Amino acid sequence: MTGDHQTLALLLFSAFIAVTLGITTWVSRNRHGSAEEFYAGGRLFSPMENGFAIxxxxxxxxxxxxxxxLIALYGYDGVLYSIGFLVAWLVVLLLVAELVRNCGRFTLADVVAARMSERPVRIAAGTSSVTVSVLYLVAQMVGAGSLVALLLGGTSEAAQSWTVIGVGALMVVYVSLGGMRATTWIQIVKAVLLMGGAITLTILVLLHFHGDFNQMLNTAADKSGHGKDFLAPGLRYGGDLTSQLDFISLGLALVLGTAGLPHILSRFYTVPTARAARRSVVWSIGLIGSFYLMTIVLGFGAAAIVGTDEVRASNASGNTAIPLLSLILGGGAGSTGGTVLFAFVAAIAFATILAVVAGITLASSASVAHDLYASLKRRHAKQRSEVAVARIAAVGIGLAAIGLGLLARDLNVAFLVGLAFAVAASANLPVLLYSLFWRGFTTRGAVWSVYGGLIPAMLLVIFSPVVSGSPTAMFPGVDFHLFPLENPGLISIPLGFLAGWIGTVTSPQGPDPAKHAETEVRSLTGAGAV
Incomplete structure (x- = not known):
């Protein structure tokens, strides 16, 4: 990239960082330090504000x-990610949004612990939530590194590394100083910017082909090097039985994983009522749905205008397709329009990463403090000490995410998120659904459900081609992979549900009928909800 690109993009980066740090500083001066303020922003957000933040x-x-x-590299098979992320919101809306808001206070563990023995359930759910959050954070770190490396020299490993470290430091500042209120407003600003950028690029792509979507698809197929196979299923996931099973596994993870993501569930607690939580999801579905439809246009547009080979040459995983597309749409390398549009898109992508990592870090630090720490030292923990632990946890989680982000910097960010979704669907979703809908569910069932999904999912990832045994693995020089699939969801999600059932039917003590009745009434009516 030219010096003009670097200067303008860095100025826009700096402007967004300055604005968000200003929001964080302002919010930190107007808080009273309670757990409710830090974790849920005082529950003062409207459905529209919370919908934009979600x-x-x-x-x-x-x-x-x-x-x-992924769409630019693999065509039709890449579209699965767009469809999976969008369909997942129907599961959230229909099954968990309102019930979670009624049953919990700040975290996933609140919902489960409402009718169980608190300590073992909170430790299990807190451990799972932190694991999922760190995996999700790694994807954002990798995205930030790819973006800034492109800006500062294309393949600069030093630029990637320092970017990962810088993003980690910023997310710790956002969370430890501003809590949920600052994080929410950062996410609202980012959502507006991202929608604006996506709409602008989509219009420019369609204008490039005079509104002829069919022409865009045919051009993408021609420039992909795969011909019509680019527009048909099977380019990435249809070669053999293993890849076909990977396709099913990924679909299950994407559709079911959203309802188990800690940073999404925590957003339902920032509104005053369950009705407001449900309306928040409706707002978010409108925004998210339109956005994912636009990613399909942008992916095929990148294949048609930039070319699949050029995208792969810039970044083997395709993470830089959108910045390269914006550069050409603006007039090409060296042009003023190309420089401005590239810098604008790069700044939006960087803002996206900062906002998301702030939300994930807040959710995971809340799990550490509210679930793990408060469970182990319940009698001595006060609200202020719990918030202090959450701030310290944000630092530790940031360091862990930085370390893993440096190791995984050559993997596609959407693929990495697919892994996080698989772990969330395996460990968090079974215990959440059982707790909400199964009258006979017990404490042993809850603990077994979490660990029965979490441990297999993590082991399958460690011994999969993602970590070793393939040229694109985290450790390409070694091979200890035993599991053939890249995504563990097909195996680990059923294991999570099965472990919860086995744990329940073998429990020496049955559920507490009174606690279940109280939870059921509260979940359905909102009576007694915080």
Whole structure:
């Protein structure tokens, strides 16, 4: 990239960082330090504000950079990510949004612990939530590194590394100083910017082909090097039985994983009522739905205008397809229009990453403090000490995400998010659904459900081609992979549900009927909800 690109994009980066740090500083001066303020922003957000914040939290670097990159590389098979992320919101709306808001206070563990023995359930759910959050954070770090490396020299490993470290430091500042209120407003600003950028690029792509979508698809197929196969299923996931099973596994993870993501569930607690939580999801579905439809246009547009080979040459995983597309749409390298549009899109993508990592870090630090710490030292923990632990946890989680982000910097960000979704669907979703809908569910069932999904999912990832045994693995020089699939969801999600059932039917003590009746009434009516 030219010096003009670098200067303008860095100025826009700096402007967004200055604005968001200003929001964080202002909010930190207007808070009273309670757990409710730090975790839920005082529950003062309207459904529209929370809907925009949910959309800002959900539309991550994986959405903007990764999905479009996968479509540019693999055509039809890449579209699965757009469809999976969108359909997942129907599960959230119909099954969990209102019930979670009624049953919990700040975290997923609140919902489960309402009718169980608190300590073992909170430790299990807190451990799972932190694991999912760190995996999700790694994807954002990788996206940030790819973006800034492109800006500063294309393949600069030093630029990627320092970017990952810088994003980690910023997310710790946002969370530890501003809490949920600052994080929410950062996400709202980011959602508006991202929608504006996506709409602008989509219009420019369609104008480039005079509104002829069919021409765009045919051009993409021609420039992909795969011909008509680019527009048909099977380019990435249809070669053999293993890839076909990977396709099914990925679909299950994407559709079911959203309802188990800690940073999404925590957003339902920032509104005053369950009705407001449900309306928030409706707002977010409108924004998210239109956005993912646009990623399809942008992905095929990148294949048609930039070319699949050029996208792969810039970044083997396709993470830079959108910045390259914006450069050409603006007039090409060296042009003023290309420089401005590239810098604008790069700044939006960077803002996207910062907003999402802030939300994930807040949710995971809340799990550490509210679930793990408060469970182990319940009698001595006060609200202020719990918030202090959450701030310290944000630092530790940031360091872990930075380390893993440096290792995984060559993987596609949408693919990495697919792994996080698989773990969430395996460990968090079974225990959540059982707790809400199964009258006979017990404490042993809850603990077994979490660990029965979490441990297999993590082991399958460790021994999969993602970590070793393939040229694109985290450790390409070694081979200890035993599991053939890249995504563990097909195996680990059923294991989570099965472990919860086995744990329940073998429990020496049955459920507490009074606690279940109280939880059921509260979940359905909102009576007694915080």
């Amino acid at each position: 959309a800002g939290d959900y539309m991550s670097a994986a959405s903007f950079l990764g999905i479009s990159g």
